[in-house]
Amino acid sequence: MLRRLVFPRLVDLVLVVLGVSVVAFLMIRLIPGDAVAIMLGANSEVTPQALSELRERIGLDQPFLVQYLRWAFAALHGDFGTSLWTGRPVAEEILANIWPTLELTFLALAIGAGCAVPFGCLMASRRGRGTDIALRIGTVLGLTIPSFWLGIVLILAASRLLPGFASLGYVPFAENPLGNLARMAMPAFALALPILAGLSRLIRSAMLDALGQDYIRTARAKGAPERVILYKHALRNALIPFVTYLGISAGYLLGGAIVVEEVFAIPGLGRLILGAISERNYPLVQASILMVTVGFVVLNFAIDVIYVVIDPRLRR
């Protein structure tokens, strides 16, 4: 029975990944000005003939369809090609940039989710009172502070308040755990803020929703302590939207932390892809976008499947 539920979703997943690969492939090629033109730069002194030779060598003279099929076939065999600029294998370049992103994503989600639960509970239990209103306005602010602005403000503030605080760039955790955490603290906080705000609002609504349900009334009528009602019954109602939100945020963070990565000089995936787009580094853009989106789709697929397993009501 599980197979009947999971299988169609798996087919959908493959279709979506296929669609994504086509879109990523076409998008980067539709951008005016190709890799060769950019590689040669504004002050180069190269003849049109040299240009077309270079184009030919990279394979840019082939029709899109041929280029796509070649690439897709190689990718299926685990070969994502080499970076047009550095000549290094694309997989190597992505690997070099993936750890900071994974770590930032994990920290931001952990901080966001960790602080959101108590905030959400507090807001739900004090609905309509001063604490609730203050926290709600606070969460709206958290959601609407532009992250690029927050990043710069944090850096300038830290330089005034903690002079000599080495907070920029990235060192691997294994090399220097404390230095790593010191450098990750501010960017993780900047990324966590909107997640924290969004999640606590979500928990609040889900709990309020539950508090209005009959089973809670029954529990109350039976004299269950308010704390048990709040944390055990009402909070559980928030579980599914909570996990969904986390899944979507994780996908967003995997490729979307561009501005924060720039401000804190962190060599992550967002900057890698942005740089690759502006250099028209086709193999790198294709592979990294594919990886980020596949990560996102698979993660959300897994979450979907888990729901179905946990909650029989979703098996329609």
Place this chain on the structure above:
Amino acid sequence: MPVDLRCAAFIALATLVSAHGMSEKAIAQEATGAPLQLAIDSSPAGLDPHIVTAFNSVAIVSGTIYEGLTAIDKDLQVVPGLAESWSISPDGLIYTFKLRPGVTFHDGTPLAADDVVSSLRRVQSKEVASPLASRLVALSEALAVDPLDVELKLKEPSAPLLAALAGIAIVPRSMEANKEALQKTPIGTGPFKFEAWQPNGFILLSRNLHYREAGKPKLAGLKFNIVPEAATRAVGLESGQYELLPQVDAATALELKEKPGIKLSQTLELSDTVIGLNVARPPFADARVREAVNYALDRQAIIDAALFGAGVPAGPLSPVLKSWARPVADFPCYRHDPQKARALLEEAGIAKGTKLVLRVLASRQDIKDIAQVVQAELGEVGIGVELANEETGQFVQDWRNGNFDLFASANAGGVDPDEFLYRTFHTGGSTNVFRYSDATVDHDLEEARRLSDRTERKAIYDRLQMQLACSGPIVAIAYGTLFSAARAELKGYEIMANRSLVSLRDASLSP
């Protein structure tokens, strides 16, 4: 409250961590093995010295990892590099270079004449498609006479050759046919050797223990941290995390000037910001219209607004080239005179309200600001201009195809005037995207290239500058001031007009 507890615990953790981070940093500084920490704005596109042309890539590899036969000193004069001396035949067609003995590449192989020959061949080869190839057009053949003597045979005399050779890195002969290896793992003869490159993170170079000059370099290495945000670089320098920012914009320089423990150095730059005019299209085909643009612009106002006052107006050649450049007072059209501009436009029969498109290289803030002021000032005299801010890829394509009315961009100048003038203004020149063609200019450019006498060349370039300044296809706006900011502990670093970091060879860190 659980909320406060968790967040408070986190803040406590962060503070704790920061304290530790500091002490560790201090320890690292004590040890002599720490490299100099530099912060630069963007990743290089690659490290092959014959392929990359972007400023940031060149600055990382040139003079640090790689050296040429000749070198450029801080006064922009040609001095010996890997060649300790050279002689030129009386007809100017044969150059003989004597290499320094005992130079080795970073991989341990000794430098020999064959390496020089194969490096020059590599630049000229179709396979490598080096953008530097045009600097060697005059070269017909290079010969290794014996292990330390190289002979270059030219098709015609070429005055700029010695300066051009400074920009051509000598690489091991095994690389001649290899197009990929040097892009990621450079091997040269310079004072620093390549260690590691983390894309978007850093590039690490270490001291070359077998450098040809004993006792140099003094620095244990160079770590180029890639930090895109200017504010972040400035904060990192203040906190001591970075020790040298090779390039600082004028606004940040003003801010850092006041800070204790930071040393600011400056020089006028070799490259300039320009407005290009397409002479193949109607309004600017007329020389009077080009002259009118010059009168319409208030260069000092543009410098004040876009460069925070840090720069000087200048003609076709940078004032840094003291022995070549003419003072701007010589150019009548550099006077801000909208009246005159309107008169010239009327004379040329240009209708009021002409609509033109100005393509702007949008990757640079100073150029975007210059374009905005230029738009306003041209509007004053009745030339309506619409700005099209273009990302580098698009811009280069339009630029190369001559698809523009006007453009705003930057021009890299050369140490020898021929380098920039010939390719830009000669009919069919490789960067003559304006389709400018003038018989006397062509003749003068060819003549100046052939002459070896400096005074005779100077006379020709003086004439050319007069003609090109007012009616040429390029309206030179300003040569900006370059700033570097360093911790006071860094001694011996000197900023150079061509943005070269070669002086780090002689620099040291002393508290």
Place this chain on the structure above:
Amino acid sequence: MKLPHDRVLTFATVLVAAEVALALFAPWVAPYDPLSQSIVARLKGPNAMHLLGTDQLGRDVLARILFGMRSTLLDCVLAVGFALSIGGAIGVAAAFLRGWFERLAMRVMDVIFAFPVMLLAIGIIAVLGPRATSSTIAIAIIYTPIFARLLRGPALVICEAEYVAAARAIGASPWAILIRHVLPNLASVILVQTSLALSSAILVEASLSFLGLGAQPPMPSLGLMLAEGRNFLALAPWSAVFAGFAILLIAFGFNLVGDALRDRLDPRLAKA
């Protein structure tokens, strides 16, 4: 309902109305032409002539902020409106028709949704060329799958409801069912989600123009003012600070409206 959170709604509505009015009437309210430069009066702090100071080219910061708000709001309303009509239509149609249409349409939406927001926007703008209309189109495309997914769920519930089944049974035409039963019941979801989407679209627009991919100089744009102003933050902070504050204020207003509306309109929340 006389609950304290009504005050939040009132406050938010007044805030948004004021912002919209300022933006709409910018040409009449602004003290100066936002494009007129005065190099001698550059980087002046707030003073009697220029209430919020001047920028690096001597343009009035207040005028530029008002016009920037105007263009931001206009672009975002257009983009979100487009996304709502296309995405919403797809979502509702999917719920109403089910079958292969639902599967196909929702998979297409999934493909778009799988891209990280900023990357997709950057890619689309790179293809179309950086200008205000490109960023509007990019935002519209980004929000289309979001609306499709958001509206499909509630639309499914409504389509399965007994009264819709009854209407079907008595032979009401599909259009009649849609217009009479489905859409009115979706109104509150649409209202809430549109104001929330507007709020986040404003931030996306600001980030895009911060990266130089939205409205182009010399046109006034809040994100761009922030981006340019951060280069001389220590010398003349006002243009960046006020522009950042303006972005925050409009995004905040719409978000608060959405939040308060949801609190009020959601029948399930109201019961507690």
